[in-house]
Amino acid sequence: xxRIGKSPVTIPSGVEVKSNGGxxxxxxxxxxxxxEINSCITMNIDGDTISFSRASDAPEHRAMxxxxxxxxxxxxxxxxxxxxxELEVVGVGFRASASxxxxxxxxxxxxxxxxxLPKEIKVSTVSEKGKxxxxxLESIDKQLVGQAAAKIRSLRKPEPYKGKGVKYLGxxxxxxxxxxxxxx
Numbered sequence: 001x002x003r004i005g006k007s008p009v010t011i012p013s014g015v016e017v018k019s020n021g022g023x024x025x026x027x028x029x030x031x032x033x034x035x036e037i038n039s040c041i042t043m044n045i046d047g048d049t050i051s052f053s054r055a056s057d058a059p060e061h062r063a064m065x066x067x068x069x070x071x072x073x074x075x076x077x078x079x080x081x082x083x084x085x086e087l088e089v090v091g092v093g094f095r096a097s098a099s100x101x102x103x104x105x106x107x108x109x110x111x112x113x114x115x116x117l118p119k120e121i122k123v124s125t126v127s128e129k130g131k132x133x134x135x136x137l138e139s140i141d142k143q144l145v146g147q148a149a150a151k152i153r154s155l156r157k158p159e160p161y162k163g164k165g166v167k168y169l170g171x172x173x174x175x176x177x178x179x180x181x182x183x184x
Contacts, residue, residue: 005065009050009073012080017050017072019043024072028079031140035075041068078140085149086169087135090158096133098125103135107156107166121148134169 011017015028024043025034037043040055041064050072054065077083089096095106103123105113117123120139127133135152139145149168158165160176167173 005052005054005062005069007069009069009076011045011048011050011076015076015079017045017076019045024068024075026072026075026079028076028140030079030082033075033078033141035068035071037068038064041065043068043072074142078142082138082140083142083145085137085145087137087149087152088167088169088171089133089135090167091132091156091162091164094133094156094164096125096127096135098123098135103152105152105155105166108164113155115152117148118144120144135166 015026018025018027019037022037022039023034024037025032040061042053042055044051044053052065052069052072054061089105089107091108093106094108095104097104101117101119101121101123103115103117103125105115107113117137120141121144122138124136124138125133126136137145137148137152153166153168156165158167158171158173160174161178163173163175
């Protein structure tokens with residue numbers, strides 16, 4: 001069983017963490033994030049460490065204990081380093097281009113797909129001749145980056161025969177063999 005909730009979170013220099021009224025706020029060099037914390041979990045800030053404790057040993061309280069510890073840890077990493085997801089658009093005629101917060105995708109449908117991303121996400125695309133276009137999403141919010149990347153990937157998931165579609169960079173696909181000619 002996981003003991004994530006019991007391990008303390010260290011606060012790096014240049015990061016300020018506050019807790020008031022059940023809301024944890026983390027401010028760092030890249031920005032500021034806040035997260036509401038359930039009343040059954042208490043957050044204790046002691047110098048440069050944060051510890052979490054739960055009200056009881058009930059299964060739902062134990063689950064939230066590890067959850068809120070991980071969320072605060074992700075917020076601290078986000079405001080110091082940031083998060084980045086890269087998606088590869090694989091397929092003949094598949095294109096991706098970004099301008100501001102708009103991502104234009106051509107994924108083999110009869111119409112182009114235009115996605116308006118939240119202002120917290122920085123989007124960029126790289127298209128080289130002979131290579132699949134790469135879409136890069138960057139933000140300080142891990143949940144937001146993951147959700148946006150999953151939404152883009154869901155538009156055309158990679159198929160198992162040729163591997164066409166939108167996949168995460170470095171994602172291993174389970175490939176299938178196609179039809180074989182009948183032996184005479």
